[in-house]
Amino acid sequence: xxxxxxxxxxxxxxxxxxxxxxxxxxxxxxxxxxxxxxxxxxxxxxxxxxxxxxxxxxxxxxxxxxxxxxxxxxxxxxxxxxxxxxxxxxxxxxxxxxxxxxxxxxxxxxxxxxxxxxxxxxxxxxxxxxxxxxxxxxxxxxxxxxxxxxxxxxxxxxxxxxxxxxxxxxxxxxxxxxxxxxxxxxxxxxxxxxxxxxxxxxxxxxxxxxxxxxxxxxxxxxxxxxxxxxxxxxxxxxxxxxxxxxxxxxxxxxxxxxxxxxxxxxxxxxxxxxxxxxxxxxxxxxxxxxxxxxxxxxxxxxxxxxxxxxxxxxxxxxxxxxxxxxxxxxxxxxxxxxxxxxxxxxxxxxxxxxxxxxxxxxxxxxxxxxxxxxxxxxxxxxxxxxxxxxxxxxxxxxxxxxxxxxxxxxxxxxxxxxxxxxxxxxxxxxxxxxxxxxxxxxxxxxxxxxxxxxxxxxxxxxxxxxxxxxxxxxxxxxxxxxxxxxxxxxxxxxxxxxxxxxxxxxxxxxxxxxxxxxxxxxxxxx
Numbered sequence: 272x273x274x275x276x277x278x279x280x281x282x283x284x285x286x287x288x289x290x291x292x293x294x295x296x297x298x299x300x301x302x303x304x305x306x307x308x309x310x311x312x313x314x315x316x317x318x319x320x321x322x323x324x325x326x327x328x329x330x331x332x333x334x335x336x337x338x339x340x341x342x343x344x345x346x347x348x349x350x351x352x353x354x355x356x357x358x359x360x361x362x363x364x365x366x367x368x369x370x371x372x373x374x375x376x377x378x379x380x381x382x383x384x385x386x387x388x389x390x391x392x393x394x395x396x397x398x399x400x401x402x403x404x405x406x407x408x409x410x411x412x413x414x415x416x417x418x419x420x421x422x423x424x425x426x427x428x429x430x431x432x433x434x435x436x437x438x439x440x441x442x443x444x445x446x447x448x449x450x451x452x453x454x455x456x457x458x459x460x461x462x463x464x465x466x467x468x469x470x471x472x473x474x475x476x477x478x479x480x481x482x483x484x485x486x487x488x489x490x491x492x493x494x495x496x497x498x499x500x501x502x503x504x505x506x507x508x509x510x511x512x513x514x515x516x517x518x519x520x521x522x523x524x525x526x527x528x529x530x531x532x533x534x535x536x537x538x539x540x541x542x543x544x545x546x547x548x549x550x551x552x553x554x555x556x557x558x559x560x561x562x563x564x565x566x567x568x569x570x571x572x573x574x575x576x577x578x579x580x581x582x583x584x585x586x587x588x589x590x591x592x593x594x595x596x597x598x599x600x601x602x603x604x605x606x607x608x609x610x611x612x613x614x615x616x617x618x619x620x621x622x623x624x625x626x627x628x629x630x631x632x633x634x635x636x637x638x639x640x641x642x643x644x645x646x647x648x649x650x651x652x653x654x655x656x657x658x659x660x661x662x663x664x665x666x667x668x669x670x671x672x673x674x675x676x677x678x679x680x681x682x683x684x685x686x687x688x689x690x691x692x693x694x695x696x697x698x699x700x701x702x703x704x705x706x707x708x709x710x711x712x713x714x715x716x717x718x719x720x721x722x723x724x725x726x727x728x729x730x731x732x733x734x735x736x737x738x739x740x741x742x743x744x745x746x747x748x749x750x751x752x753x754x755x756x757x758x759x760x761x762x763x764x765x766x767x768x769x770x771x772x773x774x775x776x777x778x779x780x781x782x783x784x785x786x787x788x789x790x791x792x793x794x795x796x797x
Contacts, residue, residue, distance in 0.1 A: 327357025481511030681719025
């Protein structure tokens with residue numbers, strides 16, 4: 272055998288041995304990648320979220336490349352796919368509350384050449400069917416070292432896409448219903464380790480139903496107190512149908528911004544309802560508001576800072592709270608409304624069927640309460656307030672004619688037709704409950720006369736039931752014409768009382784459209 276052949280045979284043996292070694296080492300390394308990736312995936316979930324992981328299935332599909340090629344390239348460009356199903360993360364291993372995370376399916380890909388880097392980057396994570404339950408703050412036991420890590424990890428998720436998820440803020444009282452949001456799509460982008468992720472999300476609001484699109488910043492995740500995880504952003508709330516609520520209707524559009532944590536959010540923005548209306552009347556009056564609210568995610572309560580609203584041409588401010596009870600059907604709404612210079616026609620157009628019967632300027636202050644009542648009640652709305660109307664004028668000629676006649680007689684000029692289209696003032700204190708407004712005092716004044724009444728108005732039946740006194744500047748005889756004026760002079764002293772030319776006990780009945788004024792036959796003039 273020649274030297275050349277011996278050399279070639281030696282090279283072939285060495286090459287074959289080398290290739291065999293590379294194959295065996297590559298295969299062994301490929302075997303080590305899979306458990307390492309599995310270990311790192313579980314380690315990330317448990318340490319990042321301070322939770323115990325329960326994984327129904329975790330599959331790792333290694334790249335279809337010869338092991339020696341993986342070795343020669345040091346793994347770079349070799350992509351392994353990781354898929355998990357029925358993944359449950361229990362915060363600090365607790366089983367007495369809902370798991371913090373539940374995922375039906377999760378998938379991501381990793382470059383084998385990067386799995387040993389620090390930090391490790393995962394390009395895209397896809398999650399389908401995710402439930403997020405934020406535990407109540409301050410109710411987590413100290414489980415010591417068994418509770419997991421502190422949220423530190425050297426793995427960075429560059430992008431996360433989540434489809435069909437729900438976010439629930441668990442209340443401190445386990446008997447209460449969690450505050451829940453259904454999220455269609457969420458996209459998270461990482462900006463680095465231990466910094467907030469940028470997000471984009473869309474969801475359907477349950478009540479009132481409508482689409483919300485939001486984007487902003489989320490995190491970094493606070494493993495010890497998940498409810499303290501920062502959250503901010505802006506939103507657009509479109510086509511929210513207020514018709515799901517009893518008594519009102521209209522389509523709401525709102526934009527705004529918010530900041531805070533998962534447990535507590537402060538929001539401010541604007542909302543418009545161009546076709547706002549009460550279902551009872553059906554008259555549409557545009558409504559606009561600028562608001563600031565604080566939402567407590569642990570109990571669902573909403574605190575309203577002064578909300579500035581405009582109803583038609585009327586500006587008002589509102590403050591108060593919406594308190595959530597056992598379930599979504601039971602809430603207490605308690606508000607304070609201040610309307611210093613309101614347009615009376617706007618309010619009456621909103622509240623009554625048909626056209627407004629009066630115009631003028633109204634100053635209104637009232638408390639609005641909607642308690643979680645049960646039993647047979649017509650309406651939950653309760654009011655308690657005071658009002659004053661100035662420059663009032665009835666728009667229906669029949670009522671205004673009666674007011675003009677009252678003013679003429681009160682001034683002792685019953686035939687003076689120049690006393691016409693008189694304006695009036697009205698003031699009173701009222702309480703409303705079960706669709707009935709009770710007036711403890713109601714005063715009405717036009718030039719020459721004044722009325723002081725007490726009674727009630729049934730909104731549903733549109734019926735009046737008032738009684739009180741009528742005071743005229745003129746004496747009884749001066750309110751009459753012709754021979755009746757002379758005939759009535761002897762009785763003037765009997766009705767001239769308390770500084771009034773005439774004092775009569777009266778009652779007002781009928782309806783708002785056709786009120787009936789008359790002497791109160793049940794009460795003698797005193």
